[in-house]
Amino acid sequence: GAVVSQHPSWVICKSGTSVKIECRSLDFQATTMFWYRQFPKQSLMLMATSNEGSKATYEQGVEKDKFLINHASLTLSTLTVTSAHPEDSSFYICSAREPWDRAPYEQYFGPGTRLTVT
Amino acid sequence: LAKTTQPISMDSYEGQEVNITCSHNNIATNDYITWYQQFPSQGPRFIIQGYKTKVTNEVASLFIPADRKSSTLSLPRVSLSDTAVYYCLVGDNQAGTALIFGKGTTLSVSS
Numbered sequence: 001g002a003v004v005s006q007h008p009s010w011v012i013c014k015s016g017t018s019v020k021i022e023c024r025s026l027d028f029q030a031t032t033m034f035w036y037r038q039f040p041k042q043s044l045m046l047m048a049t050s051n052e053g054s055k056a057t058y059e060q061g062v063e064k065d066k067f068l069i070n071h072a073s074l075t076l077s078t079l080t081v082t083s084a085h086p087e088d089s090s091f092y093i094c095s096a097r098e099p100w101d102r103a104p105y106e107q108y109f110g111p112g113t114r115l116t117v118t
Numbered sequence: 119l120a121k122t123t124q125p126i127s128m129d130s131y132e133g134q135e136v137n138i139t140c141s142h143n144n145i146a147t148n149d150y151i152t153w154y155q156q157f158p159s160q161g162p163r164f165i166i167q168g169y170k171t172k173v174t175n176e177v178a179s180l181f182i183p184a185d186r187k188s189s190t191l192s193l194p195r196v197s198l199s200d201t202a203v204y205y206c207l208v209g210d211n212q213a214g215t216a217l218i219f220g221k222g223t224t225l226s227v228s229s
């Protein structure tokens with residue numbers, strides 16, 4: 001199946017700094033990618049939909065000025081957590097779909113990025 | 119997107135068959151039923167997907183009754199490595215919209 005990668009796999013940063021997380025579709029082009037956040041012992045929560053060449057669509061309650069998403073190419077989407085605070089510490093997961101796939105319509109998930117803000 | 123309800127947790131022993139049932143009473147005509155598996159600190163992994171009746175692959179079976187208001191994921195002869203969280207998702211996958219996750223079922227397999 002298709003592969004989605006994320007970099008870095010884990011990152012520790014100081015409060016007030018910004019962190020960029022990359023999501024890449026390795027063997028397919030993805031016009032749309034999705035960003036999720038997962039706190040310990042909780043389910044995945046959709047943050048935003050990243051569209052290549054246009055602005056991201058954010059879910060209600062997600063601050064678009066804090067979580068900057070850039071989908072500059074068909075294989076790369078980035079999530080930048082600006083002015084990070086300890087409460088932003090979480091597991092961030094991206095996913096992507098092949099644009100013209102057939103059933104089963106699978107959404108491929110990256111391995112996740114563990115962000116710890118101290 | 120249709121909301122799903124599944125047990126919070128299940129326990130099993132190695133070698134047993136495990137069936138996890140998911141309720142999705144307001145499933146729409148275009149919705150597919152998809153199950154994902156997630157291990158701690160990893161991204162979810164696709165297990166199986168179906169629209170109606172029964173689907174089987176090398177790791178699981180998915181049973182869907184005629185009214186499609188529920189589905190059952192069947193894992194044959196589980197092992198310790200099947201300990202994970204299992205998510206049932208319902209949505210119009212063909213439309214390409216994001217998957218919305220419910221709480222999932224934590225399966226614990228003991229020896």
